[in-house]
Every structure is written in C-alpha cells, then in structure tokens.
Amino acid sequence: MVDTKLKFGVHIRRAADKAAKMTTALSRLMANTRGPRASRRRVLMSVVHSILLYGVEVWADSLSIAYxxxxxxxxxxxxxxRVACAYRTVSHEAVMVVAGAIPIHLLAKERKEVYQKKGQxxxxxxxxEESREETLGRWQEEWDAAQKGQWTKRLIPRLGPWLGRSQGEVDFFLTQLLTGHGAxxxxxxxxxxxxSPMCLHCGDAQDDACHTFFVCERWxxxxxxxxxxxxxLQPETLVLKMIESDRNWKRVATFARAVLSEKRMELASQGPASHEGTSSSEED
Known part of the structure; x- marks a missing residue:
C-alpha cells in the first residue's frame, strides 16, 4: 500500500510539473490586455486539466486528493x-469562480465517482450529469464558506446562474470590476x-470597486x-442583469472598460507611487 501511494505521488508530482511548464509556455501568448478571448483561453485550462487528471480514476481517493x-x-x-485576465493577487477561490473553473480537487473526486458508477x-x-450536479453543489458549499474573495462573492453569490449563462466573456477590465483588484x-x-486609499475625486475614504462603479460622482x-x-445598478443584482442578455453583458463590460481606462490614466498621472501596474503576488 505504501509503495502504491508513493508511486501515485511521483505520478502526480510529474503531472503537476508538466502542467506547470505547459501553463508557462502558453501564458506567454495570453497577456491580460491583449490576446485571445476567454473562451479561447479555456483551451489552456482543458489541456492542463487533462494532464493533471490523467489516471485519476486509479489514484484519486480522499487521502491522496487532500495530500x-x-x-x-x-x-x-x-x-x-490567464483565463480570467486577472491580477495575480486575486484569491484562488475568487479566480476559480470568475474563470468558471471547477476546483481541481472537486474535478478529481467527480471523475473517480463516475468511474465507480461503471456497471450501475x-x-x-x-x-x-448526476456527478456534475453533486460537484457543483460541493463547490457552492465551499464558495459559501470561503473567507477570501468577499467582493466577488457579493456580486456572484450563486454559482449556478453564473456558470450556466449562455453568453458573456470576461476580460481584463470586467474582471477588475468582479474581483476588486485593479485600478x-x-x-x-x-x-x-x-x-492613500482615498478617492482622488470625492475624498471618500475607500476608492474600491464598489465606490467606483456604484457611488462616485466622477463616473x-x-x-x-x-x-x-x-x-x-447595485452590487447584488449587477451580475444577474448582465447574464440576462448579450446586450446587457456588453453594456456593463463597456462601462467597466471606459471607467477603468480613464482611472488608469489618472493614476499614472499621479506618479509612480500611484501607478496601477502592480506585480505583487499578495492574496486578498
């Protein structure tokens, strides 16, 4: 049993290393502000998932998945x-939701369950389909309990409508609205x-995504x-309005792009200490 687990551990480490190299190579072609649309970027995600989950039916059990x-x-x-065109400071929980990517430990568990149902x-x-419904239920429970990504959770409290939408792709500017990480x-x-965290225009103590898009008179x-x-427009209903139609989605996306493009120029004019271009890896 020990030898088997060690063997699986080596397999998983090799798969992770291979997937990481693939991600690095393809990411160079997918800068946040240009390059393919989110739907095309998901090809990268599908390739990486295939590598990470290879043989999961054999090695996946609760202990190995957790380890x-x-x-x-x-x-x-x-x-x-990369799929969400997000700042790398966005939390794992939030970026998974914005990108519409089921967390890998849940995907592993799902594939194992489907395999075990063989013959039933x-x-x-x-x-x-049944296993996917169970997976989404588990993901919703984890999202409800998540301590990070609170702004994203306020905008997207329920995963079902967001993941089941028939139109709409995120981009660099819309993702800033959805995560609160940006200009x-x-x-x-x-x-x-x-x-300072204060708004340059109205003096509000916190120039965050909520203030910018829903309060500040400048916009x-x-x-x-x-x-x-x-x-x-309200945080609790914005995403629901967006997913109603392609027209609504594009209207909000255009609003986000216009406001944040202007804010980036204003911040740049304030000097290096106020410039938007951060490369920090700190989690929210």
Whole structure:
C-alpha cells in the first residue's frame, strides 16, 4: 500500500510539473490586455486539466486528493488567472469562480465517482450529469464558506446562474470590476502602490470597486447612461442583469472598460507611487 501511494505521488508530482511548464509556455501568448478571448483561453485550462487528471480514476481517493491538493491547485490557479485576465493577487477561490473553473480537487473526486458508477444502471451521460450536479453543489458549499474573495462573492453569490449563462466573456477590465483588484486606490494602497486609499475625486475614504462603479460622482454620467438601459445598478443584482442578455453583458463590460481606462490614466498621472501596474503576488 505504501509503495502504491508513493508511486501515485511521483505520478502526480510529474503531472503537476508538466502542467506547470505547459501553463508557462502558453501564458506567454495570453497577456491580460491583449490576446485571445476567454473562451479561447479555456483551451489552456482543458489541456492542463487533462494532464493533471490523467489516471485519476486509479489514484484519486480522499487521502491522496487532500495530500496533493495544494500542488494541483497551484497549477490550476495559474491557468485560471490567464483565463480570467486577472491580477495575480486575486484569491484562488475568487479566480476559480470568475474563470468558471471547477476546483481541481472537486474535478478529481467527480471523475473517480463516475468511474465507480461503471456497471450501475443508467447511461454514462446520465451518471456524468448526476456527478456534475453533486460537484457543483460541493463547490457552492465551499464558495459559501470561503473567507477570501468577499467582493466577488457579493456580486456572484450563486454559482449556478453564473456558470450556466449562455453568453458573456470576461476580460481584463470586467474582471477588475468582479474581483476588486485593479485600478482602485484602496487596492493599490494595500499593495504599496498608492499613497492613500482615498478617492482622488470625492475624498471618500475607500476608492474600491464598489465606490467606483456604484457611488462616485466622477463616473455618474457613464453610470446613469447604463442605468437608463438596465435600471439601477447595485452590487447584488449587477451580475444577474448582465447574464440576462448579450446586450446587457456588453453594456456593463463597456462601462467597466471606459471607467477603468480613464482611472488608469489618472493614476499614472499621479506618479509612480500611484501607478496601477502592480506585480505583487499578495492574496486578498
């Protein structure tokens, strides 16, 4: 038994190393502000998942998944950051949700369960569908309990509607709105990139994503233009409005791009200490 577990451990480490190299190589082609759309970026995620989960039906049990979870999750997180065009300071929990990537330990458990159902009544498609529903239920429970990514959780409390949407892709600017990591002085101050977290325009104590998109008068004109089409914007209902239609999604995405492009220029004009371009790896 010990020899078997050691063998599986070596296999998993090699798979993680191979997937990490693949991620590094492909990531060079996928800068946050340019390159393929999110749907094309998910090809990277599918390739990495195939490598990480190879043979999972054999090695995956509760103990092995738990033991290797951190190593597997680290590789998957790097992929998710590229899919979502996110700052690397975004928490693992939040970036998985924004990228629509089921955490790797849950995928491993799901594949193992589907394999174990072999020979039971029902078609393979039905078994896979049942297992996926169980997986999403587990992910929702983990998301509910997550301590990090609270702003993202406020916008996307329920995974079902977000993952089941029929349109809409995230990009560099929309992801900043969804995560709160980006051209916001509160975030940059936390990262040591701004002298103060205060808003440059109204003096509010915290220039964060909520203040920028839902409160600050500096952006009121653009906000009202969106509200004339979609109704009042609130954090708790924004994503629900976005996923109603492709038109709604694009309208909010355009709003995010316009506001954050302007904010980046304003922050750059304040000097190096206020510049948006952080490379910190600190978790939220």
């Amino acid at each position: 290797h979870r951190k190593r597997l999750a680290a590789v998957q997180r790097r992929c998710a950051l 009544p029902g078609t393979r498609a039905t078994k896979k 916001f002085r509160a975030y940059l101050h936390k990262m040591g990139r701004a002298r 009121a004109g653009w906000r009202r233009a969106v509200e004339d089409e979609l109704g009042r």
